[in-house]
Amino acid sequence: MRSTRDRRIAFVMILPSLFLLAIFVYGFIFATFQNSLTDWGEDRRAGSAMAAARQSGFVGIDNYRNLMTDALEFDFRTSMVNTFFYTIFFVGGCLFVGFVLAALLDMRIRFEGLFRTIFLFPMALSLVVTGTIWRWLYQPVGLNSLPERLFGLEPYSFNWINSRKRVLPFDWNDVPLYLTYIGLFILSILVFNYLIKRRWGAMGWALVIAGVLGFLQGVDFWTTTVWPQTLELDLRAFTPDAPPPGPEADMKGFQVALTGIIIAAVWQMAGYTMAMFLAGMRGVPDELREAARVDGCTELGVYWRVVLPQLRPVALSAMIILGHISLKSFDLIFAMSGKDNFQTLVPGIIVYSAFDNDRFARASAVAVVMLVLVCTVIIPYLWTQLRERRD
Amino acid sequence: MTAYEMRRIAMRGGIYGTLVLFALIFLIPIYMTAVTAFKTLPETRLSTVWNLPTQLNFTGFEQAIERFGPSMGNSFTLVIVATIVSAALGSMNGYVLSKWRIPGERVIFPLILFGMFLPYQAILIPLFRFMNDIGLYGGIPGLILVHVVYGIPITTLIFRNFYAEIPDEMLEAGTMDGAGFWQLYTQVVFPLSVPGFVVVIIWQFTQIWNDFLFAIFLTTESSQPITVPLAILSGGREQNFPMMMSGALLAALPPLLVYIVMGRYFIRGLLAGSVKG
Incomplete structure (x- = not known):
């Protein structure tokens, strides 16, 4: 039997690590959250904002409210929209390329090791190195001139990382509306699903949530659009120059300048996705594939009907890992377009800029938003991963 | 046919x-x-940019070494010390968590793991002030401490999963012979740890070498690792591309060599990052 004394030693040996993490992770998160509720003494500060003498006042959720609505804080909203598009295209690109590569490598080919090495090596590089290299490729003499060199075609003039163009425009004020639409869409799929499976209880809940969402949107529409418009009819008679009702438009969209960064990021991480998929595919028993072939499945059919459904958990893991990486992105964007480039701004860069512009309270609020976003994908993930292992 | x-x-x-x-x-x-x-600056013109260099030219490399040499030295100091310390710490944590019962383990372990996914922006500002307060801001020792601390989650996870494969009977046998906590570690667990150490050392080596976020926040010019001057140069208006590409090669080479020589272990570390043991 192991003695109590040894158990005590074991506990003591792990204590320093626990202590360090308690301070460096949880203590500092708490400090950041606390800072985000203050003004960091910006109004009455003495000297540098990092000076110990500063007096910061409690301002509640003002920082967060400003981030979401203040006209001067539009750059934060741009950074959120950029992160959104970046995440979608980066994760989608990695999953697609990673799956294709894994499927090809899984077909009992020769030189598998060599190909795997080639597809995975970008993972070993620093994001800074990747950024430096791709920035060179995006110079006018780089990729744009390749079709000309290879096939004698006209050179492209695509602006990979400097474009000022914005596509898919939308107004930030409509975001709640879009979120409602997306929510209702997902709920309707769920309801349909439950209907088929005859799970009435779950269906009822989904319908209730959909009803609440729809009601809230209706109230919002009434108070922000219908009501002011009827009021305005009266107002217009007296003040013809009155501004249009509702908040000022805050136009956002997909910044084309992100394209180059997304491609570089996919180049770096597609191999990692491939490795995850490949590990998953090797886990699918050969008998299962054989059985499908015997039943007359084509090679493609085997993938579509047998392998793909088995890969769902792997794909989900990959989505979560890649998604949380893109939410945190900083290095690559810093190296490729610098810290002052508004077109490719992300929250990680805003936090960095606090050290230039002394706006630490606002940066803390941005950091908390980042943390919350990462938590919404990571906590359920950790939960299921650890539960699975215990079973 | x-x-x-x-x-x-x-x-x-x-x-x-x-x-x-x-x-x-x-x-x-x-x-x-x-x-x-390996080109001269004029050779990076449109007409020759995709060609092989007409002759190997080391001007770019010399300029890059002049510019990045000191920071590369910093990188090596940082990486070697931080990797060794965090591997040792991770091994001990993994040993305790896999072979000894710790009160509250079911809560503690996920709390440790969360540190792996933490967006470091969420702790940067307090970290910066803390490092200032304890006088470790701006130097390599401070950066080593930070990498060791935030490396605890992943190194602990890898070692814990690795040690879970060592049969408990082996430790029981050791206990019968009167071995205590330390003897079990030095005589049973540690001698079997080599592959675990290889995975963790490779992982930490590449992670710390490639890190930019902590480096740019916590160092001053004399203590910068190589990623910082490279990123600043790259994000700026520098047009001397032979020098920049030489710099990129210098920064890429150490982790790339590790990857090519020990790829199998590198991939194991990579997949360990997606948690499942």
């Missing part, structure tokens, strides 16, 4: 063709980096 065989050959050809195409696309950036690094 039957129709079946022909279809089979066509399909094989298609598979290899696609793979080779992908491989070429993946290698284009490296090709460009390598050829540019």
